[in-house]
């Protein structure tokens with residue numbers, strides 16, 4: 001099945017219906033939202049499965065100290081470090097940004113039972129999903145013997161910047177939130193491709209990483225559509241123009257990224273995103289806005 005560009009326009013009515021549909025999807029996929037644990041019952045079950053059936057790489061990473069020295073701030077020259085380590089420092093940095101962002105937003109948003117609108121209920125599920133991803137990332141690190149990973153808060157200045165984000169005017173905040181989700185899916189697609197290259201000699205560990213990654217991707221693909229659903233015509237145009245500069249700006253802070261990924265390619269893929277090129281089986285489990293799903297299209 002072919003889909004439309006993520007930048008396809010939609011009417012306010014269509015978007016309202018899609019928010020309803022999205023909330024129903026989140027509920028069904030997530031199960032019960034466990035407020036105190038920032039968790040969802042279905043994801044918890046899945047995590048328990050992963051933990052009860054652990055997979056560990058046959059060989060430990062050659063120089064795990066290089067991970068711990070560079071995962072928060074890259075101190076060495078990335079060109080001298082094993083790309084397997086670079087991948088994990090880069091994944092850590094991305095996941096840490098997510099963790100910081102959702103931790104601030106969780107405290108500032110109402111509990112599900114007190115959330116007054118569809119959008120605030122969607123947001124609560126969304127945040128809980130992101131916390132589940134953080135636990136899946138920890139499981140990835142453990143698969144390669146990195147079991148001392150802790151989530152470091154950002155500097156006070158950066159924390160303040162994150163804190164300001166929800167107060168930006170919607171015209172700017174919504175496109176940025178959308179582009180951030182799109183960046184996630186594009187990054188994970190590149191990570192997925194790298195797994196084959198970097199871990200050819202660790203088929204079991206690689207398969208486990210991929211299982212964890214795909215669990216996250218199903219949610220993130222849905223988040224792209226959900227955040228897209230906030231955008232009217234003017235905001236779509238802003239979002240489209242933001243993709244390339246935002247991707248570049250984001251990765252500028254992560255010096256190892258250019259040793260792993262083609263950032264320009266990633267930005268081009270972001271602008272062209274139409275749900276094609278994703279691993280098999282993920283779209284069926286994810287959520288796509290109705291206006292990107294229309295069937296009577298020219299090929």
Ligand SMILES: [Fe+2]
Nearest residue numbers: 098130133184
């Ligand atoms: Fe995420």
Ligand SMILES: [Fe+2]
Nearest residue numbers: 181184220223
């Ligand atoms: Fe997300």
